[in-house]
């Protein structure tokens with residue numbers, strides 16, 4: 001598409017600007033999609049004359065085929081076309097996460113179509129025919145700029161993710177690098193994502209990263225936990241209700257879908273959602289519409305859904321806890337988070353990042369962990385994954401205050417199972433039998449007293465076993481009114 005445009009043809013359909021401006025936009029690819037040859041060819045010629053690289057397609061179907069080899073920075077598309085129209089084309093590109101800025105042209109322009117294309121389909125701009133060339137040119141320049149900004153942002157994210165950072169997530173292991181790649185691939189689209197991983201592996205963080213890297217980032221991110229919620233409550237939380245829908249519905253309330261309008265909704269612990277609600281959820285996802293409980297009319301929703309579960313999918317499907325039809329609807333992309341014990345290479349960068357955050361939170365100056373601690377971390381099984389690592393580090397940061405974290409700052413029985421520490425002393429059962437009705441404070445007091453008996457009143461040793469600082473132990477004793485709070489029998 002480099003031949004000199006024919007000024008006559010262009011003028012004959014109403015374009016008035018001169019063409020043939022010398023290439024200033026080399027390297028910017030524009031795809032023009034229009035079924036009418038008499039419109040498409042001169043439009044392409046004009047744009048080419050402005051220095052853009054132009055390709056054309058007569059309908060959405062051919063546009064998709066062309067895009068396999070031609071990477072468009074901007075798409076200009078007609079709406080009404082045979083085979084595949086402009087709406088469908090944009091929907092497909094959006095779902096694949098491949099949508100460059102798109103300028104939609106239509107001869108039947110009205111404000112509703114404009115809003116629909118821009119909001120629902122993510123079009124960059126809407127332009128009525130006959131086209132004003134000067135306006136089109138400004139738009140093209142802007143769209144190209146947006147495209148290059150997006151590319152620049154993507155390049156930066158990719159560069160950072162290679163060094164182990166993506167939004168708030170860190171990880172240098174092969175598994176986390178793969179997760180970062182998928183997040184970056186799926187984020188721009190509206191496609192549903194299913195995040196699977198043990199408790200504390202970072203599922204919510206993945207959902208937030210996808211939202212942050214998506215065009216929806218300025219709209220809300222809403223998370224709802226589907227566990228332990230009765231069916232009616234779950235449904236009113238999800239879909240909202242009208243005043244008087246049930247006893248106690250004193251006024252209309254928006255549900256999570258509405259709150260997340262144009263943004264992202266995280267359905268956490270999806271497999272725990274009652275089966276009836278799962279069926280209703282599926283219908284809402286299929287139709288992109290919902291009715292509030294007790295409501296008469298339907299509301300159109302534009303929400304990207306991310307679901308998370310810590311169950312293994314096989315098990316949840318086999319037991320019928322997760323409906324198969326819903327699973328297929330949500331499993332467009334699946335992100336598996338490996339347990340921490342299977343990606344020990346992440347330990348150094350996770351430790352460093354978490355220490356930084358915890359230092360800030362507790363105004364501490366902990367520098368690192370000793371090699372011995374890191375070794376204990378590598379040997380440990382981490383059933384609670386990154387959340388457990390964070391908790392272990394938080395306790396250690398508070399105990400250490402500054403300098404490196406040492407073995408003594410870890411819980412007394414940390415890593416016992418791997419033999420890095422002596423096994424915990426087991427108290428005689430008759431000494432620790434606590435009747436139901438014992439308060440936490442009473443249990444804590446009993447445990448402290450028992451431990452002191454066990455260490456023959458050696459408080460330093462007792463504090464170590466209890467996993468608290470000597471100062472905390474003294475404070476507790478003071479609370480209990482013990483007489484010997486001043487002397488440490490170290």
Ligand SMILES: Nc1ncnc2c1ncn2[C@@H]1O[C@H](COP(=O)(O)OP(=O)(O)OP(=O)(O)O)[C@@H](O)[C@H]1O
Nearest residue numbers: 168169170198199200201202203204205310386387
């Ligand atoms: N890759 C990571 N980088 C930094 N922090 C992380 C990472 N993964 C998890 N975390 C931290 O670990 C904690 C748990 O993460 P998150 O809540 O996302 O886990 P989850 O899988 O949703 O857990 P659950 O199944 O219990 O809901 C959070 O404090 C989070 O910030």
Ligand SMILES: [Mg+2]
Nearest residue numbers: 203204268308
């Ligand atoms: Mg979670």
